[in-house]
Amino acid sequence: MTVGLTHIIVVSTVLFFIGMYGLFTRRNMITMLMSIELMLNSVNINFVAFNKYLYPDKMDGIFFSIFIIAIAAAEAAVAIAIIINLYRTHKSIDVDDVTDLKQ
C-alpha cells in the first residue's frame, strides 16, 4: 500500500489535536509550550504534504513551513524568557500558582 495524501493529513490532524489537548490539560508552562510546538509542526506537515502531492511544481508550501519553523523558534525564545522571569517572581512554573489577576 502506498502512502497517500489522506494518510498524511490524518497524521497531521491527529498531531494538531494532541497538541490542543495538551495545551488545555497540562498545567506546566514548558509542557504547554511544547504542545503549541506540536500544533505548529502538524501545520508544517500539512504544508509540505500539500506541496508534494497536489502542487509539485510550486514552492510556496515549503517556503511557508521554513518561515513557520523560524518564527516558532523566535516565539519559543520569548516565551521561555517570560517563563524564566515568572519563575523568579513566583518560584513556580505551574499555571495554577500564577493567579494574581482576578477573573
Add this chain to the structure above:
Amino acid sequence: MPENFFILFKQELWVIAIIFLLLLIKLKSKQLTVNTLLNGINILLLLNFINGFFFNEEGRLFGKMFVTNHLYVFEKNILNLSVLLISLQSTKWLENHKHIIEFYVLLLSSLLGMFLMISSANILMLYVGLELSTIPLAAAANFDLKRKTSGEGAMKLIISSAFSSAILLLGISFLYGCTGTLDFSVINNLLQQQPLHIAAFLLFFVGLLFKVSAVPFHLWTADVYEGSPVAITSFLSVASKSAAIFVILNVLNKMAQPLFITWHTVLIWVALITIIIGNLFAIRQQNLKRLLAFSSIAQVGFILLAVSTNSSAGNASIIYFILIYVLSNLAVFGVITLVSAVLQKETITDYQSFYTNNKFLSWCLCIGFFSLAGVPPTAGFFGKLFLLMSAAQGITYTILAIAALNMVISMYYYLRVVKTIFAKNENSCIEKISIPASNKIALIICVMGVLLTGILSGAYNYIISLQ
C-alpha cells in the same frame, strides 16, 4: 529592484532606521542623560510621523507581496500618530526605568510588523507581519520585571497569541491545499462556497478575530491589559487593535469576496455577542485598565458590525471611527499613565474628587470618556453615527436597535467614572500632579483632535476620497 523602491518602502525603512539607530545608541548610552535620550527619540518619532505625508506613491514590491497605496499610507499614519502620542505620554514612567531603549526597540519592531501586515498582498507576508507585531509586545508586556502581575499578563499574551496563530496557520494550510497559491487576488478567484473552503477560511478568520479580541476569543484581553505597564496597555488597545482591524478589512475585501454570505453571517453574530458581553462585563469592573479593556472589546463589536456590510462607505466610516477611537482612547490613557506613574493608583475609587486638585487632567479624562461613550459635541458621536448608518445598509433594524441600546448601557459605566471624578469628597483626595511638558502636548493634541474632528467634516471626506 524598482527605481521607486525607497519611496514605496519609505515608512518601513524609517522605522527600521530608527530601530538600528537606537541599538547603536544603546552601545554608547552611558554618555547620554535620560532627558536627552527621551527628547531625541520623541523628535525621531515626530519626523517618522511627518515623513508619511510627503512623496507618496502607489505600487507593488517584492514580487507583488507588498502593496502600498494612499489608503494604506493613511492607516500607517494613524499608527505612527498613536506611537508618537504613547511615547510622549510615557516619559514620566520611563524616566525612572533602566531600559528605555529596549522599550522603544520592542515598540517599533511591533510597529514595523503592523506596517508589513497592513501592506501585505500575500498570506506569507501577512503571517510574518502578524508575528512580528505580537512577539515583541509579549516581551514588552513583561516590562515591569519585578511586578508579579506583569509577568502573568505577558505569559497569557504569548500563550494565547501562539495558540491563535496555530489555528490561523491550520486555516492557511488548508487554504493553500484548496487553491495552491498564497496570493490574495488569486485565492479570491479560486474560492467557492464549498465546505472545505469555508472551513479553511473560518479557521483563518478565527485567528484574526483572536487579535482583535472579539468575544468568544477575548479571554486573554482583560488580564493582559491589567498586568502590563500602562504604556503597553495603551499600545495594545490602540495600535495593535486598529492594525488588526485594518488587516481584517483588507483580507475580507481582497481575498474572501466569494464567501461573502458566510462571513457576513458570522460577523453579525460575533459582533452582537461582542457588544453585549463587553458592555455587561465593563459595568462591574473597578480597575480602570480592566474597564477600558472591556470597553475596547465593546467598541470592536461596533466596528465588526460595520465590517459585515462590505461596502466602501462602510470601510471609510470604520477608518474614520478608528482615527477617533485612537484619539479619545489616548486622551484617557494619557491621564491614567501619568497618575499611575506618579501615584501607582489605577482603580476608579482612587479617582474620587480628582477634579479638586487636577482641573486640566480631569477635563481631558472627561472629554475622552464622553467621546468613547458617543456624546454629541465630541467626535465619538459622529464616529458612531457614521458607523451605524453604514451598518444599517446591510443588516436588519432589530440588530441595529440592539446595538443602539448597548450604547446606552455603555454610557452608564463611562459616565460613572466621570461622576466619580467630579463628585465632591473632602476625605480622600488625590494631591496635585505636576504635568510634564511632553504629556501636556500629547493630551492637548488628543483633546483638540477629539473636539475638532467632530466639527470639521474634512477627515471623513478625505478618507472617502482615498478609496
